Amino acid sequence: MTISARGSNNVKFSTKGRYAVMAVCDLARHDDGRPVSLAEIASRQKISVSYLEQMFAQLRKARFVKSVRGPGGGYLLAVEPAQIKISEVMTAIEHPVRGNQDDDGMFATRGCSDDPTKPLWEEVGRQVLxxxxxxxxxxxxxxxxPH
Incomplete structure (x- = not known):
């Protein structure tokens, strides 16, 4: 999950993670028993098909969606919407931030080992997830x- 501070209270997630959540919700909304094509999702959500292909490969690997090949093919949810946590979709799509030897995952700091802000970002990560x-x-x- 790529987050960056914008102002004092604004956290921004990467486009890829947000689009993945939008695409899964679109799939759930249009679940009528038939596969939904990526072209349909792309048209409704204004996301490129090639971008969706990358995301759906990861979502399929994480077993949230299943693909149906052939004419009329596309994707179906493999899990009931009530069982799909947004945290799981985000972590299936996003990769942990890499950059130092003591990488602690998605909210790792890139500073020196005695970075005084590290506990802050670790707690932010725990709260968000x-x-x-x-x-x-x-x-x-x-x-x-939920509020």
Whole structure:
């Protein structure tokens, strides 16, 4: 998850993670038993098909979606929307920040080993992932986002 501080209270996630959540929600919203093509999702969400192909390869590997080949093929959710946590979608798509030997995952700092801000970013990471762990695709589909 790429986050960057913008102002004092704004955290920004990478486009890839946000688009993956949008695409999974689109798939859930248009689940009528038939596969949904990436072209359909791309058209509705204004995301390029090639970008979706990359994301759906990762989502398939994480077993959130399954692909159907052939004419009329596309993707279906492999898991019920109530069982898909947003934290899991984000971590399936995003890669931990890399850059130092003592990499602690997504919210790792790139500073020296005695960086006094490291505990801050570790706690931010725990809080963000803890919240996203409470939100499911079904919550987003029904507008019941926890506060």
């Amino acid at each position: 803890g919240y996203l762990d409470k939100v499911t695709v079904e919550d987003l589909m029904t507008g019941r986002v």
